[in-house]
Amino acid sequence: MKEKWSLFSQNKWAQVLLFTLFVFVTSAALYFSQKSVIAFLLLLSSLLILHYLKLKKITKWVVAAGLLFILIPFASSGGPAFQSYMDVATMVGIYVSMALGLNIVVGMAGLLDLGFVAFFAVGAYSYSIFATPQASNFMPFGTFPLGGESFWMFLIIGGFVAAIAGVLIGIPVLRVKGDYLAIVTLGFGEIIRILFNNADRPVNITGGAMGIASVTPPKIFGMELIFPNQFYFVTLVILLFTLFAVIRLEQSKLGRSWKAVRENEIAAQAMGIPIVKTKLMAFALGASFSGMMGVVFAAKQAFIDPTSFTLMESFTILVMVVLGGMGSVPGVILGAAVVTILNLQVLTELTNWINQLNFNGVISIPEALSPAKMQKFIFGAILVSFALYRPKGLIPAKNKVFDEKKLKDAIKKKSQISTD
Template sequence: MRKLVDLFSQNKKAQLLLFIVYVAVTSLSLILAQQSVVAFLLLLFSILLLYFLKLNTKAKWIIGLLIVAVLIPFSASQGQAYESYMDVATLVGIYCAMALGLNIVVGFAGLLDLGFIAFFAVGAYTYGIFASAQASKFLHFGHFPLSGESFWIFILIGGIVAAIFGILLGIPVLRVKGDYLAIVTLGFGEIIRIIFNNLDHPINITNGSMGIASIAPPKIFGIVIANASQFYYVALAILLVVIYIVTRLEHSKIGRAWKAIRDNEIAGQAMGIPLVKTKLTAFAIGASFSGMMGVVFAAKQTYVDATSFTLLESTTVLVMVLLGGMGSVPGVILGAAVVTILNLQVLTEVSNWLNQLNTNGVISVPDALSPAKMQRFIFGLLLILFALYRPKGLIPAKNQKYDANKLKKSTTKSMYVEPQVSNDKKASGGSEI
């Protein structure tokens, strides 16, 4: 049996053929069932299977894009639950981008941030204020609300404003680390939430606890983006950009500097890494991704208030990073998807099913142990099990591997390169000292 498994693991064609069969069966079952959470989740599971296939990276990206951009929306659109499926998938994309931003701060730079949801709130309020009539209450010039075409500009504006807030957070916390850093960032997140919740006097900027309603939906080429199935592609496009940027940063000079100060600040500083600049860069870039998705969230919900940006939300995003694997880009994406789907779909469906059985008299569940009240308990229990049996995350971070022979050859060549002499010195017969 082990020989067959080894042969299958080495045979790329057999893996690809079995994967195609699996995707075809799950997509067909979703089309025929029309409203099946199990079929939808099994189709999403194909993305994880694709990651473990022994194919080249380019082929994986092409197949993965076809699945998430074409096959999943088409299969889900054949039933009545189309919009609910796409709503979950859109929130998965939003939280994946946020978790990747937090992964820069926590996973790469090793800076524990418990107030990361504050940057999400900054991006959401930035768009919500100007895309509604709220801005006209304290600005006496211009025409508000802004049109839906401004949404695309506000994605960048929200990221920039959140990055500025990230720098403002980073400046006072540079002298603390560990538990003290967690306390300071926790306080920052709560301060931002309380300010937004009370910023209705003396100048009414955020409308206080009443929140901001009637936020203008995005528009592109005159088409209003109002449904979850349309926002799905917006979130997917931004997520792909975030994945590309984070992947490039991970193996860049700044990415190696982040990992150096994460492992040992003193050693990194001794090697010439500017500690202040490196930490501020991590806070700013991570916050910008959260701010961008905050703009998408505000446009999708068409309503923003401070209750969406509590400490529980910050903890949830941090759990996504820890569960997936700190410093691992695919792991963080998987962790964000698992936590979001568990919270929004799996545990909700299980609770509804048990409630239905209780109503029909099949089983008798006391009110104190009702599934609706035990949902957080079940979620916490699952996280404990993951922490016990997968302490490094679902997909642990892997260091980039280098070919030692190639490094030796490149080092040897660089040692024997003849120094460049300028044409002026050659003409004058001078030599370089």
């Protein structure tokens, strides 16, 4: 069996053929079924299988783009659950982008941030205030709400405002490390949430606990984006930009500086790395991606209030990073997707199915053990099992391995050229 598996793992074309067959079968099953969560999840899992195929990176990117932009939306459109599937996929994209931003702070720079959802809130409120009549309460000029065309401008503004918030939070917390850093960032996250909750008097800026409703939907070429399948493509484009930026940052001089600070701050400082600047850049860049997705979230939901940005949301995003593998970009994507799909679809569908069996008298469940009450327990048990069997994450981070002989040869050539 091991010999057959080793032969299959070395045969690239056999892998491609089996992968193509898998994608075709799952796509057909999803398209022709009225509603099949299993087929939808299997089709999404094809992206994970693609990651492990022995293909060139450019080939993987092209195939992944085809799956995300064409095949998954088309296969999901065959039944009445189309918008439901697209809503879940959109939320996955939002949380993946936020998890990638937090991965910069926690995974690469080693700064434990428990208030990351605050930047998500900053982005969401920056658009919601001006996309509703709320801004007219304190703005002496201008006509509000702004049109849906302003959404695209607010993607940049939301990211920029969140980056400034990241720097403002980062400056005072740079004096502390470890557990104290976690406590301070947790406090700042709660401060921002409470600030939005109470900023309805004496001037009503955020709507307070009542939130902000009727947020203007985005517009592009005169068409309003109000359905989940439309927001899916917007989220996907921003996610691809985030992914490209994070990968480039990881491979840059700044990314190596983050990792050096994470491993040993004193040694990094001795090597000439500016510690303050490096940490602030991690806070700012990580926050900016979260702020951009906050704008998308506000436009998609058309209503926001402080209950959407609780401490539990920060913990959930941190769980995504730790579960996937801190510092690992593919791992964080997988961790965010797993946690989001478990919360929004798998456990919800399982709860509805068990409730239906209980209602029809097939099984009898005591009220104290009702599925709705046990949903968080099941989620926690799944996370514990993941942590026990994959302590380094689903896809652990791998440092780039250099060939020592090639490095020595390159150094010799440089020395010879300098002496000549």
